[in-house]
Amino acid sequence: MEAPSEPTTDRHIAVSMLIVLGTTGFLVNLFAIYGIKKSTTFGASFGRLCISQCLGNCSNCATAAFIVGTITLVKPEFHTTYWGARSAQLLTFFFYGDFFSHFFAALNRLCAIRFPIKYAVLFSPRNTNIALALCWLCAAIEATPKFFSDCMIYFDVNSLGTTFTSTACNSFMEIYFNFYLDLAFNAMIFLCDVFTLVNLRSATKHNTHSTELKKKKFQQDVRFFFQTLCQAAVGFIEVLCFFVFSNMVESRFAKFMLTTFAWMLQQTLDGAMIIFFNKELRSIRLKITVVSVPSAKFGQSTQEARRPPQMSDIL
Numbered sequence: 001m002e003a004p005s006e007p008t009t010d011r012h013i014a015v016s017m018l019i020v021l022g023t024t025g026f027l028v029n030l031f032a033i034y035g036i037k038k039s040t041t042f043g044a045s046f047g048r049l050c051i052s053q054c055l056g057n058c059s060n061c062a063t064a065a066f067i068v069g070t071i072t073l074v075k076p077e078f079h080t081t082y083w084g085a086r087s088a089q090l091l092t093f094f095f096y097g098d099f100f101s102h103f104f105a106a107l108n109r110l111c112a113i114r115f116p117i118k119y120a121v122l123f124s125p126r127n128t129n130i131a132l133a134l135c136w137l138c139a140a141i142e143a144t145p146k147f148f149s150d151c152m153i154y155f156d157v158n159s160l161g162t163t164f165t166s167t168a169c170n171s172f173m174e175i176y177f178n179f180y181l182d183l184a185f186n187a188m189i190f191l192c193d194v195f196t197l198v199n200l201r202s203a204t205k206h207n208t209h210s211t212e213l214k215k216k217k218f219q220q221d222v223r224f225f226f227q228t229l230c231q232a233a234v235g236f237i238e239v240l241c242f243f244v245f246s247n248m249v250e251s252r253f254a255k256f257m258l259t260t261f262a263w264m265l266q267q268t269l270d271g272a273m274i275i276f277f278n279k280e281l282r283s284i285r286l287k288i289t290v291v292s293v294p295s296a297k298f299g300q301s302t303q304e305a306r307r308p309p310q311m312s313d314i315l
Helices: 009-038 044-074 076-080 086-114 125-147 168-209 212-243 252-276 302-306
Strands: 153-156 161-164
Touching: 009 044, 009 252, 044 076, 044 086, 044 125, 044 153, 044 252, 076 153, 086 125, 086 153, 086 161, 086 168, 086 212, 086 252, 125 168, 161 168, 161 252, 168 212, 212 252
Parallel strands: none
Antiparallel strands: 153 161
């Protein structure tokens, strides 16, 4: 691993942008988690999958802003150490936990619209637990090889992005377990969305004579589907930016915008779309309890209690 060069203006600008965007993404996804838990429209299964996505986004944004950003500003050379490289490993783990949750969320919407009667069985609490366990188990498997020096990944302050060490292990991992894996799962998510769209038309026709309650439930399922569709589209664009478009530019700052910044932007927009597509979440107001300070004299306001004595009071 190369030692960082002298700090430059674009590095400080890039890190500042990363901290601001990471903090924003952290807060947006944290609010989305809070909203989903308070919401009555999210089903138990789909709601938990969305929370899993937001948890990955939230943790990733926090790692980028508070760990990667802080280290880069305070002690950039720490990134080249074994323990400093763990921050990039955390980014990988949280990203894939979110990524695999997206796949099951898309599959969930397909089952909800194509098999509405069997949906409760297909995504029962037990099956949902298995799906969530698989998401994070696969994320752990993806991140585990990076404990070893031959497969290590770290945040390079010179390139302003996560970088693999130049080894045979990493050459294999970067191509097959990052690029091709991302493309394969994005393709499967895309196919789920296409099949859902195809079935959506016929399901809409059958739903015209349904009761108001069933129509409302169907409209909710459709809205959730378009949420997952937009999230998948943004995720696919991010993969193209990270692996394809970034190789077409020479500027270090441009590479940062197409890799690290695009990555954190996708994580932020992921949570924002959950809020945008759900009116109940948009209408949530954080309640702040205001506690008044007791006045010195019963029946008096604080300002009255604190005013200096007047002549009328003395007389």
